[in-house]
Amino acid sequence: MRPTSRQTRPASSLLAAAAALLAGAVAAAPAQAQTVAIGTTQGGATNQLAIAIANAVSEDGAVQMRPQIMANTSQYIPLVNAGQIEFGVANYPQTWYAIAGTGMSTEPNPNLAMVANLFPFKAGIVTPESAGIKTFADVKGKGVPRFPDNSLGEFVIRMALAAGGLTYADVTEVPVSNFPRMYEALKAGQTVISISAVGSRPAYDLEASLGDIQFLSMTEENLPMMKELMPGIFLFPLEASEEIPGLDEPATIFAYNYLMWANKDVPDETVAAVVKSIHAHATDLKESSPMWNEFDPSKLCSDVELEFHPGALAACKELGIN
Numbered sequence: 001m002r003p004t005s006r007q008t009r010p011a012s013s014l015l016a017a018a019a020a021l022l023a024g025a026v027a028a029a030p031a032q033a034q035t036v037a038i039g040t041t042q043g044g045a046t047n048q049l050a051i052a053i054a055n056a057v058s059e060d061g062a063v064q065m066r067p068q069i070m071a072n073t074s075q076y077i078p079l080v081n082a083g084q085i086e087f088g089v090a091n092y093p094q095t096w097y098a099i100a101g102t103g104m105s106t107e108p109n110p111n112l113a114m115v116a117n118l119f120p121f122k123a124g125i126v127t128p129e130s131a132g133i134k135t136f137a138d139v140k141g142k143g144v145p146r147f148p149d150n151s152l153g154e155f156v157i158r159m160a161l162a163a164g165g166l167t168y169a170d171v172t173e174v175p176v177s178n179f180p181r182m183y184e185a186l187k188a189g190q191t192v193i194s195i196s197a198v199g200s201r202p203a204y205d206l207e208a209s210l211g212d213i214q215f216l217s218m219t220e221e222n223l224p225m226m227k228e229l230m231p232g233i234f235l236f237p238l239e240a241s242e243e244i245p246g247l248d249e250p251a252t253i254f255a256y257n258y259l260m261w262a263n264k265d266v267p268d269e270t271v272a273a274v275v276k277s278i279h280a281h282a283t284d285l286k287e288s289s290p291m292w293n294e295f296d297p298s299k300l301c302s303d304v305e306l307e308f309h310p311g312a313l314a315a316c317k318e319l320g321i322n
Contacts, residue, residue: 033061033062033063033064034062034063034064034270035063035064035065035066036063036064036065036066036086036087036266036270036274037065037066037067037068037085037086037087038050038053038054038065038066038067038068038085038086038087038088038089038260039068039070039073039075039076039077039079039080039085039087039088039089040067040068040069040070040076040088040089041069041070041071041072041073041178041179042069042070042071042072042178042179042180043178043179043180043183043202044178044179044180044197044200044202045121045123045197045200045202045291046073046089046090047067047069048200048201048288048289048291049089049118049258049289049291049292050067050089051067052284052285052288052289052292053065053089053260053278053285054066054067055284055288056277056278056280056281056284056285057273057274057277057278059277059281059284060273060276060277060280060281062273062277063270063273063274063277065087065274068085071177071178072151072152072153072178072179073088073090073094073152074104074105074150074151074152076088077090077094077098077105077109077112078107078109080109080111080112080261080262080263081098081109081110081111081112081263082111082263083111083263083265085263086262086263086266086270087115087260087261087262087266087274088112088260088261088262089118089258089259089260089261090258090259090261091121091152091256091257091258091259092231092232092233092256092257092258092259092304093152093155093229093230093231093232093233093256094152095112095259095261095306096231096232096306097231098112099112099306103150103155104150104151104152104155105150106150111263111264111265112261112262112263112264113261113262113263113264113307113308113309113312114259114260114261114304114306114307114308114309114312115259115260115261115262115271115274115275115308115309115311115312116259116260116274116275116278116300116301116312117257117259117299117300117301117302117304118257118258118259118260118295118300119257119258119291119292119293119294119295119296120236120255120256120257120258120294121197121255121256121257121258121291122197122198122199122236122238122253122254122255122291122294123156123195123196123197123198123253123254123255124195124196124198124215124216124218124246124251124253124254125156125160125193125194125195125196125215125216126193126194126195126196126203126206126213126214126215126216126245126246127192127193127194127213127214127216128186128192128210128211128212128213129211129212129213129214129248130210130211130212131192133192133193133216134216135164135216136160136161136163136164136165136166136216137164137165137166138164139160139161139164139166139171139192139193140164140166140170140171141170141171141172142171142172142191142192142193143171143172143174143185143190143191143192144157144161144168144171144172144173144174144191144192144193145157145174145176145182145185145186145191145193145194145195146168146173146174146175146176147176147177147178147182148177153176153178153179153182153195155229155230156195156230157193157195158229159225159226159229159230159254160193160216162222162225162229163218163219163222163225163226174190174191179195179202182194182195183202183205183206186206186210187206187209187210193216194206196213196215196245196246197291198215198238198244198246198247198253198290198291199244199245199289199290199291199293200289200291201289203244203245203246204245206245207245207246212245212248213245213246214246214247214248214249214251215238215246215247215251215253216251217251217252217253218235218252218253218254219235219252220235223235226254230254230256232256232257233254233255233256234254234255234256235252235253235254235255236252236253236254236255237250237251237252238250238251238252238253244290257304259304259306260278261309262274262309264309266309266311267311268309268310268311268314269311270311271309271310271311271312271315272311272312272314272315272318273315275300275301275311275312275315275316275319276315276318276319278297278300279297279300279315279319279321282295282297297321298321298322299321299322300312300316300319300321300322301313301316301321301322302322303322
């Protein structure tokens, strides 16, 4: 028997109701979190702080951040500039050179915009106490790490040698490709000095392998020369500490702001979400490493004389901070 129109109505109503229910379910479903990358180095302090940031950002769920690990900063800076990686982290001198296209960078990277002024990054030159090195001049004739030309490590080692009135001609160069290789060279006794961030995991590892290590002190006399090589650098005096490697005695080391930046075309809302997550997880970040001891979330957008991303400025304005 042919169905009547009265008989077809329930099926039509059921279909319409099902469609409405499905549409409502899709509308109510949470949007998939955006996944972004943050460029970082293989090992070392930069890797450590990038992982801490990625964990803090990802925990909030709006943005999932994944570390993109490379041998050194110079490899991922141009990728962020080209938009192939969204975010990156580096110290002030390296960022300054990258944007300008001089010094550590051979090409300008004009598409980098600041996301956050993180903290004063405290670093210096450590030596095993057993090596008997007391001043930078004492390094003469000894093994010294030799990084590739125009790399961050090369600039820092040149700065350290100059503090002792030395150049590479006065020491034995030990080629190293990156910071992990530099640490291994010191452990193996091939060198007598290493760059080290205060409170970083590599510093603890060096002391565990070599016994006590000690930071060599910089002086105000060294500062003009240091600034020529490393824009934005300043001296940072530290008291002796039984807990932090390299500080059996007080030392004056160098410091520079550590910065997070993004490609200028990363959406404002993505950058704003990242800034808000960093601000919200200040305690977690501080607990992740002593490197974060000086982190002040109220200064995330403080002036660094470099252009900030509009999304970062909007987030800081909403948060009521600089």
